Amino acid sequence: MDAQPDHLLVVDDDREIRALLAERLAAAGYRVSTAQDGAEMRKALGRAAVDLIVLDLNLPKEDGLALCRELRTTSAIPIIMLTARGEPIDRVLGLEMGADDYLAKPFEPRELLARIRSVLRRTRALPSNMEPLDARRARFSDWTLDFEHRHLIDPAGRTVVLSGAEFRLLRVLVDHANRVLSREQLLALGAVRQGEDRAIDLQVSRLRQKLGDDPRSPSLVKTVRSEGYVLASPVILE
Incomplete structure (x- = not known):
């Protein structure tokens, strides 16, 4: 039986960005779900297992840092954070909250693809101990x-x-x-x-x-x- 494609969840309040990333990531062979905020993210996680989350920092109501902190109290799912902010402190905060990688907007979709592959490979290559x-x-x-x-x-x-x-x-x-x-x-x-x-x-x-x-x-x-x-x-x- 062929291996199932990795399931990615894109959480971003920008509809065009969600659609673009879903299209590009699906074209690269991934199964993709999307969510516009924390509430939809939780529903998506409740419906199916997710292998990696692409999480925007600037979300309405609950921002990406708060959601990342919440995820890390209940899950080890790899997280790549996206943000339009350029301040180094945002990158530090994201990583301190438990994100596995960080990418500033605007970015090339192929760069995000490379980050996704790297994080998944790194996560699965952890020594058995x-x-x-x-x-x-x-x-x-x-x-x-x-x-x-x-x-x-x-x-x-x-x-x-x-x-x-x-x-x-x-x-x-x-x-x-x-x-x-x-x-x-x-x-x-x-x-x-x-x-x-x-x-x-x-x-x-x-x-x-x-x-x-x-x-x-x-x-x-x-x-x-x-x-x-x-x-x-x-x-x-x-």
Whole structure:
């Protein structure tokens, strides 16, 4: 039996953009659904499984950032955010809310196609050790990492949204708790991607901030000089 085409959901309040993207993506072999706002997006997600969401940032009522945050509390569906804004802060906010990629309008449809293929390929190429397997979550030092929904729950029970990069890094550190991992090992295990290894210090810094870990004297994600990083905590898998 032939494999079913990937199902994409385009969420944009501009009818012409929705129609154009639906046409171009369908021509590229994808199954495409569209929605004009958050309410229609939820209905579409309730009707059928979706492999990737193309989400406009500037939506009426509920903007793309709010919807991205909501999606990340319940789903690991890859998200590519679209926006007409050009400020770097918007890109940072989108990625911090858990988007997997970001594309500023105006853009060429073929560039979006390339981003979609890259995100889908990247998502499916995660090492097997990053799959949930028998565990759905991990508990460490009163924190909980939810593997299914790709977010953290802090000691007070509040949800902490992780970007894709932060989730990958923390997942690998949790999987290898109390073992020092070098930059090369983090790269091989999928904690960072090719080309991102030089930014590992920044990723660790952002992760420590999410964990409330004192950067001057971290107690959870520790630096071992000349060796690498380690999650210094017992981990309970559930």
